[in-house]
Amino acid sequence: xxxxxxxxxxxxxxxxxxxxxxxxxxxxxxxxxxxxxxxxxxxxxxxxxxxxxxxxxxxxxxxxxxxxxxxxxxxxxxxxxxxxxxxxxxxxxxxxxxxxxxxxxxxxxxxxxxxxxxxxxxxxxxxxxxxxxxxxxxxxxxxxxxxxxxxxxxxxxxxxxxxxxxxxxxxxxxxxxxxxxxxxxxxxxxxxxxxxxxxxxxxxxxxxxxxxxxxxxxxxxxxxxxxxxxxxxxxxxxxxxxxxxxxxxxxxxxxxxxxxxxxxxxxxxxxxxxxxxxxxxxxxxxxxxxxxxxxxxxxxxxxxxxxxxxxxxxxxxxxxxxxxxxxxxxxxxxxxxxxxxxxxxxxxxxxxxxxx
Ligand SMILES: Cc1cc2nc3c(=O)[nH]c(=O)nc-3n(C[C@H](O)[C@H](O)[C@H](O)COP(=O)(O)O)c2cc1C
Numbered sequence: 510x511x512x513x514x515x516x517x518x519x520x521x522x523x524x525x526x527x528x529x530x531x532x533x534x535x536x537x538x539x540x541x542x543x544x545x546x547x548x549x550x551x552x553x554x555x556x557x558x559x560x561x562x563x564x565x566x567x568x569x570x571x572x573x574x575x576x577x578x579x580x581x582x583x584x585x586x587x588x589x590x591x592x593x594x595x596x597x598x599x600x601x602x603x604x605x606x607x608x609x610x611x612x613x614x615x616x617x618x619x620x621x622x623x624x625x626x627x628x629x630x631x632x633x634x635x636x637x638x639x640x641x642x643x644x645x646x647x648x649x650x651x652x653x654x655x656x657x658x659x660x661x662x663x664x665x666x667x668x669x670x671x672x673x674x675x676x677x678x679x680x681x682x683x684x685x686x687x688x689x690x691x692x693x694x695x696x697x698x699x700x701x702x703x704x705x706x707x708x709x710x711x712x713x714x715x716x717x718x719x720x721x722x723x724x725x726x727x728x729x730x731x732x733x734x735x736x737x738x739x740x741x742x743x744x745x746x747x748x749x750x751x752x753x754x755x756x757x758x759x760x761x762x763x764x765x766x767x768x769x770x771x772x773x774x775x776x777x778x779x780x781x782x783x784x785x786x787x788x789x790x791x792x793x794x795x796x797x798x799x800x801x802x803x804x805x806x807x808x809x810x811x812x813x814x815x816x817x818x819x820x821x822x823x824x825x826x827x828x829x830x831x832x833x834x835x836x837x838x839x840x841x842x843x844x845x846x847x848x849x850x851x852x853x854x855x856x857x858x859x860x861x862x863x864x865x
Contacts, residue, residue, distance in 0.1 A: 513807045514832055516562075517814065519790055520721050520749040522606045522667050524562035524814065527807045528828045529752070531794050531818040532610040532670065532725070533846070534567040536578050543576065543583030545592040554599035556821055557607075560828030563814070564605050565670050565723075565752075566596060568612040568677075571657040572650075574623030575613035575678070584611070584657040590664045597665030608723060609661045610670040611654055615639075615678030616687060627681045628688040628695065628704070647694060650678070651708050658712040658720075668721025669712065671705055673743075674754045675725075679705045683739055684730050684757040698735050702742035713747035724748050727756025728777025729764055737784035744788050751785065752792045752816055753778035770805045772796045779811045792816045798823075798840045800831040822846050823858030838862045 517524045538546045557564050570576040570583040583589055593609070600607035616627035616639035625639040626646065633639050642650065658669045673679040681687040682704040688695050694703050709722055724743050729736050740751055755774050764780060765773045771793075778793020785791055790813035797803060803815050820827045823840035830837035838858045846856055 510808055511810060513803055513815075515807075517790060519606075520668075521719050522721050524606055525604055526560070526562045526828070526832065527814045528561055528803060528831065529563040529792060529814050529816050530556055530561045530565060530821045531752075531816040532565045532567045532672075533818050533822055534577060534581065537580045539580045539582040541579045543570065543573070543581070543585065543589050545582055545589070545596070549582070550592065550595045550599075553596045556825040557596075557600045557603040557605045559825045560832055561605060561817070561821065561825075562828075564600055564607055566593075566607070566609040566666075568610045568672050569657070571611050571613050571653040572623075574618060574626075575615075575653075576619070576622050577614065578619055579621065584609070584660045584664075585653065587660065590660050593661070593664035593666070601665070606667045606721070607665070608668050608670045608721065609664075609666050610672050610725065611657050611661070612672035613650065613653070613678040615681045617676060627678065628690055631687050631689070641690075644692065644694070647704060651704070651711060654708045655711045655715060658716055662716050662720060668723060668749070670723040670725050670752065671708060673705055673724045673726040674756055676757045679724075680727055680730070680756050683727060683736070686757060698738035699742055702739040706742050706746035709743060709746040709748050721750065722748050723750040723752055725752040725754055726781075728753040728774075728781050729760035730756030731758040731761055733761075733764060733777075733780050733784060737781060740781060740785060741788070744785070748789065750790050750792075751781060752794065753781045754794050770799075770802045771811075775806075778816075779806075782812045790814060794818060798842070800827075800834075803831045819846060822856060824862055836865075838865075 616625045618625045627639045630641045766776045774795035775793045782791040792814040793812045794816035819840040824838040826837045838861045841857050
């Protein structure tokens with residue numbers, strides 16, 4: 510039986526246990542120049558210090574237009590590299606594998622940042638239509654992802670995570686509702702996966718064999734089979750690790766497993782783990798706030814690693830609590846961190862921790 514404390518090696522990088530920190534953006538912490546702030550550095554350094562095996566820095570824009578808002582971080586300019594070295598050094602000092610998530614908002618682009626662009630012209634959530642990207646624009650965008658990955662490597666990250674879920678650009682290529690193309694980037698699973706698969710190949714060629722490439726991918730958008738086929742394309746292209754979350758469309762309710770310790774999003778990772786059959790390690794995420802849930806998912810062989818979002822925002826000591834039974838403050842589930850975000854609305858769990 511695999512234990513939570515067992516290490517796992519992913520493309521030569523040793524994760525000292527089975528717990529990873531999910532990317533969680535701090536929309537208003539960066540400067541307008543897309544730089545990481547002192548607050549970011551302190552936040553991630555603290556989160557690296559309490560037993561997590563891998564830390565993935567939040568969604569980071571690959572172009573200025575792909576930022577969530579003005580004060581959101583980017584890796585689209587060399588001036589943005591240096592500050593990340595504090596985070597990667599903190600991770601190294603704590604024996605934590607470090608990734609950074611690379612993203613573009615695509616059709617969900619904030620009008621303050623640029624026009625909504627995506628695989629096809631479709632109705633956007635903000636109103637109006639998106640612009641369909643030409644093949645040349647697709648190639649230019651792929652280059653921006655590559656350049657950001659090269660900067661991430663220069664900053665000392667062990668690898669990158671491509672943001673391929675939660676309705677952003679890579680996910681928009683995967684989902685049939687937002688990708689209506691009939692060229693080589695639309696239609697079949699292979700074609701819809703091509704935008705990200707080509708980025709993976711470019712990063713692998715430029716950053717080398719030992720650079721960890723992960724994709725956070727949609728587990729069912731809406732069906733598991735096509736998402737597993739897309740994931741296999743990513744693996745063929747050189748993806749080392751799949752971290753599974755939700756996509757644009759709601760997953761088929763029949764995918765909910767009969768398991769009181771998980772929820773439907775978390776179950777997507779469990780299904781993908783089974784579908785991928787050990788080709789690469791697979792993680793799940795969502796609603797994991799109790800040590801018992803982590804133990805269940807790992808010890809019962811349901812996934813290879815467990816990704817922790819709000820549990821790590823509420824209390825970075827959560828991994829130690831899972832490993833040693835020590836004290837931690839549980840996430841209140843209040844969502845204060847989600848749309849505020851994080852800083853504007855105080856996290857009540859953090860307030861409890863501050864008083865301890
Ligand atoms: C404040 C906040 C920011 C988030 N930012 C990101 C992000 O940058 N990239 C991403 O893929 N998911 C992001 N998410 C989603 C989380 O990574 C995670 O999937 C979600 O919170 C569910 O997991 P949890 O129940 O462990 O928090 C964010 C969630 C929260 C609450």
